[in-house]
Amino acid sequence: MTSTPAEKLEALRAFANDMRDVTAPELSPLLPTYVLPADGDGSRPLAVTGGLLAFEYRHELETAGLWSGWGFLAVVDLDGVDDYLTGTAVLTHEWTHFLEHLAFTSALIAAAPPETLLQDAPPAPEATAEALGARATMPPWTGHDRRYLRLLAHVVYRLQAAGWPGDVDDCFPSRHYLLSRASRYAEHLGTEPAYLADLPICRILETRCPSDYTAFAAADMKHAIRRWHLRDPLSPPVPAERNVVPCQRF
Numbered sequence: 001m002t003s004t005p006a007e008k009l010e011a012l013r014a015f016a017n018d019m020r021d022v023t024a025p026e027l028s029p030l031l032p033t034y035v036l037p038a039d040g041d042g043s044r045p046l047a048v049t050g051g052l053l054a055f056e057y058r059h060e061l062e063t064a065g066l067w068s069g070w071g072f073l074a075v076v077d078l079d080g081v082d083d084y085l086t087g088t089a090v091l092t093h094e095w096t097h098f099l100e101h102l103a104f105t106s107a108l109i110a111a112a113p114p115e116t117l118l119q120d121a122p123p124a125p126e127a128t129a130e131a132l133g134a135r136a137t138m139p140p141w142t143g144h145d146r147r148y149l150r151l152l153a154h155v156v157y158r159l160q161a162a163g164w165p166g167d168v169d170d171c172f173p174s175r176h177y178l179l180s181r182a183s184r185y186a187e188h189l190g191t192e193p194a195y196l197a198d199l200p201i202c203r204i205l206e207t208r209c210p211s212d213y214t215a216f217a218a219a220d221m222k223h224a225i226r227r228w229h230l231r232d233p234l235s236p237p238v239p240a241e242r243n244v245v246p247c248q249r250f
């Protein structure tokens, strides 16, 4: 990748647009993509995104003359982006999070109309504390589980078909999540990414997952729980257990 921060930013912004057009053409007329530089000191993740992050950064985007409505935003530490492949793989990783958020939100709205959701009372403080406590004991792959890895395989398949030189392992530093390589997960999907290549990407997770993939993912996560002495999130809490896990890079 070209060396100055401005050139890196320009290349990443162009890729973000292309990535949206290639993997989710149905979203292209509606959904802007943004990339902003992080004013990081290297201690933060390489990149972050979120379903509503564009709203949080609206002022910065307007100041930069970029704002054209809610959309995908990745905030990237450009110092950690050494070359084109690293930068575009990081964006692919973040884009998959965003798509999973969109898929989840669509399913939620389909199950409960927005007016119902808006009427819901905020959670009680005890419930929130309980949720935060549960989160603290979640395994390191939380947010990057089998749904995420399945969607990532589809996103990467579509990018590769358009000529992108990376692969799923470039987008997923599996050792940080204590899981097998993303390419092993992708192998267990078989021909699914090709078979569903024309399905809107946000609908992938609505389809039945190959049982081979589900079985592999369950076995891999069970193995990691045993090997790293993690607490199984599906089992009752066990007090006074301390887990040491590597920090997550992105």
Ligand SMILES: [Zn+2]
Residues within 6 Å of the ligand: 093, 097, 143, 144, 250
């Ligand atoms: Zn992530």
